Amino acid sequence: MVSDATREAISDKVIFEKRPAKLPDGTVVDGLYNAWITLNNPSQYNSYTTDMVKAVILGFRAASNMRDVNAVVFTAVGDKAFCTGGNTKEYAEYYAGRPEEYRQYMRLFNDMVSAILGCDKPVVCRVNGMRIGGGQEIGMACDFSVASDLARFGQAGPKHGSAAIGGSTDFLPLMIGCEMAMNSGVLCESFSAHEAMRLGILTDIAPALKVDGKFVPNPLVETRMVTDEWGRIVHGKPKTGEALAEGKALMARGEVDLSELDRKVEELCGKLLLTFPGCTTKSVEELRKPKLNAWNMNKENSRAWLGLNMMAEANMGFRAFNEGNREVGREVDFVQLRRELADGAKFTPEYIDSMMPGVRK
Numbered sequence: 001m002v003s004d005a006t007r008e009a010i011s012d013k014v015i016f017e018k019r020p021a022k023l024p025d026g027t028v029v030d031g032l033y034n035a036w037i038t039l040n041n042p043s044q045y046n047s048y049t050t051d052m053v054k055a056v057i058l059g060f061r062a063a064s065n066m067r068d069v070n071a072v073v074f075t076a077v078g079d080k081a082f083c084t085g086g087n088t089k090e091y092a093e094y095y096a097g098r099p100e101e102y103r104q105y106m107r108l109f110n111d112m113v114s115a116i117l118g119c120d121k122p123v124v125c126r127v128n129g130m131r132i133g134g135g136q137e138i139g140m141a142c143d144f145s146v147a148s149d150l151a152r153f154g155q156a157g158p159k160h161g162s163a164a165i166g167g168s169t170d171f172l173p174l175m176i177g178c179e180m181a182m183n184s185g186v187l188c189e190s191f192s193a194h195e196a197m198r199l200g201i202l203t204d205i206a207p208a209l210k211v212d213g214k215f216v217p218n219p220l221v222e223t224r225m226v227t228d229e230w231g232r233i234v235h236g237k238p239k240t241g242e243a244l245a246e247g248k249a250l251m252a253r254g255e256v257d258l259s260e261l262d263r264k265v266e267e268l269c270g271k272l273l274l275t276f277p278g279c280t281t282k283s284v285e286e287l288r289k290p291k292l293n294a295w296n297m298n299k300e301n302s303r304a305w306l307g308l309n310m311m312a313e314a315n316m317g318f319r320a321f322n323e324g325n326r327e328v329g330r331e332v333d334f335v336q337l338r339r340e341l342a343d344g345a346k347f348t349p350e351y352i353d354s355m356m357p358g359v360r361k
């Protein structure tokens with residue numbers, strides 16, 4: 001149930017809140033609200049469990065129907081992660097080897113993405129930290145994203161036994177271009193908030209590190225618009241060498257403060273408030289169409305493939321992440337796997353067990 005209460009937990013790990021709407025200058029507006037839907041699973045980087053997916057759907061549907069709600073803010077607890085996708089513990093310990101149940105789960109996941117894309121209010125993703133895997137997918141389904149400049153963005157599928165077909169393969173080519181989409185969706189190379197902004201998946205970024213009481217830009221990445229010796233833009237790329245060491249030292253001295261992120265999110269919601277509601281909804285609906293069309297074209301096939309893949313690579317990859325650790329690693333030995341598959345290895349339970357990190361010395 002979602003009521004008009006100001007704040008309530010709609011599952012043990014999702015909070016629904018109606019916060020008073022504000023004008024762009026911060027003045028509170030009586031009788032109007034923004035609905036905040038907050039993932040609350042910080043110890044697992046705000047990854048979503050099945051129950052959380054159900055609650056997110058409920059939250060979006062409820063906010064969509066509330067006539068006094070201006071916009072929806074989708075965010076998460078803490079400053080580490082917005083969301084790192086599906087809960088790998090649940091994937092590894094429950095869904096691995098259960099293709100039909102995972103297919104049912106994917107009905108819910110698809111409904112979550114569709115609930116965001118079909119929300120009758122503009123949706124703002126408040127990116128409080130890393131947005132990875134399915135987290136990136138539900139984030140990109142939102143209409144606007146405003147991020148902490150310490151956040152990182154990327155996919156995990158092909159490293160952990162999945163494919164980024166819960167939205168990213170639909171949205172990324174449209175939003176950042178096919179080539180960078182390949183980089184992210186296949187190689188799983190993550191990018192910084194500065195790079196994400198430059199590539200076009202963020203509306204704005206906010207400094208989040210305070211050193212000696214002052215905000216400083218992310219000290220781990222290059223923030224100047226400069227090129228390397230070969231003429232390639234390095235803005236947003238990780239610093240290296242001495243600059244990186246200095247950046248890390250600054251990071252260690254500072255503290256994370258998301259107040260500037262909150263100010264920017266409220267300001268954006270305030271700008272939305274100063275528009276005709278019907279015209280804004282229509283504009284949002286139209287501007288969503290490229291994402292929605294791509295999503296609707298592929299989501300059912302993707303669901304079926306993901307279900308069956310829980311017998312093979314997902315079974316192996318998510319278990320490897322879940323059963324591995326920093327010492328033995330959390331990925332399979334891809335070269336060994338490829339060699340053995342080329343020799344005809346089958347995805348039997350014994351073979352999957354034997355591929356867990358640290359099992360074969």
Ligand SMILES: CC(C)(COP(=O)(O)OP(=O)(O)OC[C@H]1O[C@@H](n2cnc3c(N)ncnc32)[C@H](O)[C@@H]1OP(=O)(O)O)[C@@H](O)C(=O)NCCC(=O)NCCSC(=O)C1=CCCCC1=O
Pocket residue numbers: 043044045047084085086087088089109130132133134135156157160162163165166306321
């Ligand atoms: C790269 C990471 C996101 C961050 O790495 P790092 O900063 O080194 O942190 P970790 O030590 O790895 O993680 C900290 C603790 O959080 C737990 N954690 C992180 N992510 C998850 C998760 N998704 N589910 C459950 N728990 C998670 C981690 O285990 C640590 O806890 P511990 O107790 O062990 O200390 C890295 O964390 C990472 O790669 N995470 C997994 C990302 C991932 O594979 N996500 C699922 C992708 S697939 C997906 O989302 C899909 C969506 C719909 C369609 C189908 C699909 O596959």
